[in-house]
Amino acid sequence: MEDIRCYQNRELSWLKFNERVLEEAEDTDNPLCERLGFLSIFQSNLDEFYMVRVGSLHDMTLLKNEVRENKTQMTAKEQINAVLDETRRLTAKKDMIxxxxxxxxxxxxxxxxRYQELTEQEQDFLERYFTQEILPLLSxxxxxxxxxxPFLVNKGLYAIALLGTKNDKGKIGIIxxxxxxxxxxxxxPSRPDSFMLTEECILHFLPKVFEKYKIQSKALIRVTRNADIDADSIYDEDLNYREHMAEVVKLRRKLCPVRLEISREMDEKCIQSVCEQLGINEKQVFLYKSPLDFSFxxxxxxxxxxxxxxxxxxxxxxxPQALEPGERLLDKVMNQDVLLSFPFESITPFLNMLHEAAESPDVVSIRMTLYRLAKHxxxxxSLIEAAENGxxxxxxxxxxxxxxxENNIEWSRRLEDAGCHVIYGLDGLKVHSKLCQITRRCNGKITYITQIGTGNYNxxxxxxxxxxxxVTTNEDIARDAANVFQALALGDTVDETSVLMVAPNCLQNKVIALIDRETEIAKSGRKAYIGLKLNSxxxxxxxxxxxxxxxxxxxVEMVIRGICCLNAGVPGYTxxxxxxxxxxxxxxxxxxxxFGEGEREQIYIASADFMTRNTVRRVEVAVPIIDDMIKLRIRELFISLLSxxxxxxxxxxxxxxxHVTTGDTAYNSQEELFRMAYDNANHRELNENINISNN
Incomplete structure (x- = not known):
């Protein structure tokens, strides 16, 4: 029998996560510029949340979809109302911070x-600057x-004013x-390192822009638009898929508004008029005491x-801990599995391995799934170089x-132009796996180097x-990975695997089977254990x-950074x-x-969170850790996080x-893991220098 106390609404749980980000901006133990960074991240997170999650809920209300979500049984409308109320609380906290x-x-x-804080001479400068540098460029x-x-661009800043004349008191001016x-x-100039935000300057000098009108009320506004588009549902068969996705990106910019942010109190009738034009209600309007955009x-x-x-x-x-000074990952992995741990260890050995594979006469093919890439x-x-090398x-x-x-569309063009065989995903499924396989032919024998990770190749x-x-040469892992690539090439997914867990068909069920195994062991009176580290x-x-x-x-011990729809510690249940x-x-x-301890222990690393979208609606890969030393290392990493x-x-x-307050000594796991990475590198460097001097 279930207890609703065990569950939490996904959207409200996400807002709790973003509040934890906001608390980092408030934390005086963090350096000032990093606190500014966290405040900016809080805002950009909230923007994306409204564009995607609130946008999706908004679509459901337009369809009059009364389906209740499966944890707290809230309708889309109830979720939106709860989100709006919680957002109001969080943004008030943001203004104070x-x-x-x-x-x-x-x-x-x-x-x-602010303009009122300036001397008369400084105000004169600002007026000249506005007249000469800004006014000629205003639309x-x-x-x-x-x-x-007019159409208001998503997240664009606008000065808005209620304009009046003797004959007309209801016009709206927008810039x-x-x-x-x-x-x-x-x-x-007279105050080094003193600034005025340009939008505040424009707002102040609106009377110079709308000279024929009386400014009755004014403010800065910012609109957030729905960005939740189902690319597959609107697929146009007359376009190739890459062109279709370019059209989707353009369409996203024009979707309906879901939030209006305002910088100060203004005439109620003006707000009502803007809301009417945007098709939103006044509950979706947020008044702030801080700037609407923290990019400055x-x-x-x-x-x-x-x-x-x-x-x-x-x-x-x-x-990396596994590599000696000067040792190549391409050589090392032929003898033993290698684990890379970012950002504590450098991604450079992996990048070098790709480059060396592109040049090596022994390498016959490289296969890879790409989700998010660096700008350069x-x-x-390396993939382009490999293709150009035949x-x-x-x-x-x-x-x-x-x-x-847009970034991926451009990279796909470049890859295709270089002669790579490019696949653009699957119908109805995102390919989120982090999978790479290098095939070598040495002395007539085929060998595989397979890399499976938790993060993007970025x-x-x-x-x-x-x-x-x-990074491994394990043949069972290589065989499963090759089958995944083969299925993707055919526009399909694998139904069975030997050692890997692969969504959408054989990840959720395998995870559940392992949880069931531990449950049965606990019921028999033996010690059972599950440890999970997830984003959500x-x-x-x-x-x-x-x-x-x-x-x-x-x-059950879990390190979950973001959304967690399960409540821990509920008596009789969790x-x-x-x-x-x-x-x-x-x-x-x-x-x-x-899963398990001692001889029963099985450890996986994966691209998949335990979200339905990952477990049954995407192509994801989890790989078992076979090497005992790597198992030990991951276990120690997990213990470090729990500490x-x-x-x-x-x-x-x-x-x-x-906040966790246990322990007499402060323990920051991220700093500790970096310290260990430095100690390891320095120890190996010292040994290398000793060996050189002895020789």
Missing amino acids: YADLMDVVRREGITLV TIVVGKKQPF PCNSGVFERMIEI FSIIKDRLHSRPELFYPKRVPQR SKVVE KQVDVLVELKARFDE ETTSRIYTDLSL LTDRKIIDKLIEASQAGVT DNIRVISIVGRYLEHSRIYI DNVKAREQMPDGSYH
Whole structure:
């Protein structure tokens, strides 16, 4: 019999996660510029949440879809209302944190000024600057009978005013403020490092723009639009798939608004008129005391770049633990499996291996799945080089990687032009797996190097996301991986595997079977264990199995950074489950599954979270760890995360999170893992130098 206390709504759980990000902006133990970064991340996270999740709920309400979600039984409308209320609370908290942060920024020598704070001479400068540098570039619109309400670009900043004359008191004036043609911040010459935001300057001088009108009310506004498009449902067969995805990206920019943000109080009738034009209700309107766009934080951080104490201490990814100085990954993996742990270890050996494979006469083919790539991708460069060197290169480029579509479209063109065989995903399924296979022919024998990871092939994010990557020549893993690639080439998915777990057909069921195994062991009176590290947990089938396991006495420890739709510690149901979330300097991104202890222990790393979209609606791959030393290393990594009492927050039975306060000594797992990486690299460097001197 289920208890609703065990479950949490997905959207509200996500907002709790974003509040944990906001708390990092509030935390005075974090350096100032990093706190600014967390506040900016909070805002960009919330933007994407409204564009995707609230956009999807909004679509359901338009279809009058009364289906209730399967955890807390809320309808789409009820979820939207709950989200709007919670957003209002969080953004009020954000405004207070912003005000506190700007006080600290001011003490560090940089000031954002308001017009009223300027001297008469400074106001004269600002007026001249506006007249000469900004006014000629402004695009002005007065909404009336001959001029309809304009299209407002998603996340664009606009100055809006209620205009009045003797004969007409109801017109609305609108001006785009961030068209990219002028600087975001205006420096006041008489006050070094004092700035005014350009949109605030435009807002102040609206009377110079609308000279024939009286400004009755004015504000800055920002619209967030739905970006949730089902690319497959609107597929146009007259276009090739790449062209179709380019059209989807264009269409996304024009979808309906789901949120209106306003910078200050303004005339109620004007707000009502804007809401009517945008097709939203006043509950979707948010009034802020802070700027509507925090992208100017990057300018402040650039100004403070010479102050290292205002940033995190520099950390450089180290040589992987498995490699000796100067040793090549391509050679090492022929003798033993290798685990790479980012960002503590460098992605460079893997990039070098791809480059060496592209040049090696022994390599006959490279196959790879690509989801998100760096802007200047060395991975793609190596694949192109391999194709140009006459090797067979098969690449699946997932064009439906949300908000990376344009980047992936461009890379797919380049790969195709170089002679690579490019596949553009599957109908109705995203390919989210992180899978690479290099085929070699040496002395007439075919061998495979297979790499399976938890994160994208992206050199940039490998420095800020925690991820794991296994490189192996194991034949069983190679065989399963080859079958995955073969199925993808045919536009299909695998139904069975030998050692890998592969969604959508054979991951969820295998995970459930392993949970059931531990449950039965606990019922027999023996010690049973499940350890999971995930970004999110929403899959109801897996959640229910974890609840059953807890009730049977299985110890369940989970490190879940983001959404967690299961509440731990509910008496009689989830007493044996512990959930912590770590939000810190690096984004926790790796997925680890641990089932059993001792000889029964099975450890996997995977691309899949336990979300229904991952377990049954995507192509995902989980790989077993066979090497005992790598098992030990992953187990120690997991224990390190569970021991964190600096950046870890533990989930309470009501779904709230509180900082972990156990232990007499502060333990920051991310810093500790970096320290270990440095110690390992230095130890090996020292041994290398000793060997050289002895020789």
